[in-house]
Amino acid sequence: MNPVSLFFAQACLVVGTPFVLWRGLRIGSIVPLVAMQIVGGILLGPSLLGTLWPRGWQALFGAAQLSALSGLQWLAVVLFAFLSGLHIGGAGQPGMRRIATAAALGCVLAPFALGTAAGAWLAHAAPAVVGPAASAWQFAFAVGVSMAVTALPVLGAILREMKLSDSVPGQLALGCSAFSDAAIWLVLSVILASAGRSSAGDFLRLALCGALYVGAMLWLVRPALARLLPRMQGNDARLALVAVLIFGSALVSESIGLHYILGGFLAGVALPREAAADLRRQLEPTTVVVLMPFFFLMTGLRTDIAIGGYDTLLVFALSTLVAVAGKVAGTALPARLAGLPRREAWMLGALVQTKGLMEVVVLGILFEAGLIGQTAFSGLLLMALATTVLAKPLTRAASGLRGAA
16 A cells, blocks of 8 residues: 555544444443553554454554554644643632642652552562663652542543533532642652653753743733733634744653643633633644544553563552552542532542553553553553543442532
């Protein structure tokens, strides 16, 4: 096939496979489409298609055939993060700031502590899971970081599917996710510095540049947009301006080390609320259904479940238990103690335990830095899929709880 035919063959498989599975199995009420997109990426990778049809797989998805897909995956993720950021903002209810602070701290600290302990045990029980460039404690901290992740773009998709985007648990979940992801990039920079992957001063530089960047987006860019957007004629002109905002924010965020995903999210936060609804209608369907599967394909190509055997299953089982328990209890209990009603507190905990997209990004960084091995990468990726699948059932179970405010 020529390059054009190859690209469209890839596109048919990448977009069509998860949707056919999702609709054909009739599991939409239980499993979010984004979870099936992760599954689709794994099925099209070496774990299944590469094993069943090696020659055809190499012709379709070999390393030499993927150059056209890299830009699509970056575009998909940054637009997805932007759409999630559009839901942040608005005046909070009385006492909500105290609840949000308690929940956000618990959302990071509890799973990080439990994950670090689990990582230390894994390094002793299954040394093969440790990356080639990591000591046992560096691997333990890497696992702790991966447990503290909440998948911001995936969470946004789940909230939209469940019509919880504007609910109290939904707003709190997005806030917790934003806080946890920002904290994770700071901790991750320290771990990478300790492994010799960046200089010792990177943490302070990242914190300072990050603070200046966030301040500029919220106190300079946002007021400027509030004055400029109402004066612009036509949706096309507004969309072009917002696209430049998204890509420029992603560029700045990536350049200072906070990752382009947070740049896209912050662009959504900075956009005035009056323009949010129109932009969601313009961007959301294409981003969620058409573009996101390309990111999950690129992830699936890294994943070979057969590698590691028992150790992969051990990492998967332990990390899933720690991720779900640490996030749900670590978020719900502080929120409940701060005054959030019991049902909403447990809904919040169920929502933020999903890992999905951001987990995949973090795992890719840890794997490329040599801090986790291929076995740990595969096991933790399966954990990311499991927590994403569990998000809807756990949230629905929590929503049925009765209790006093």
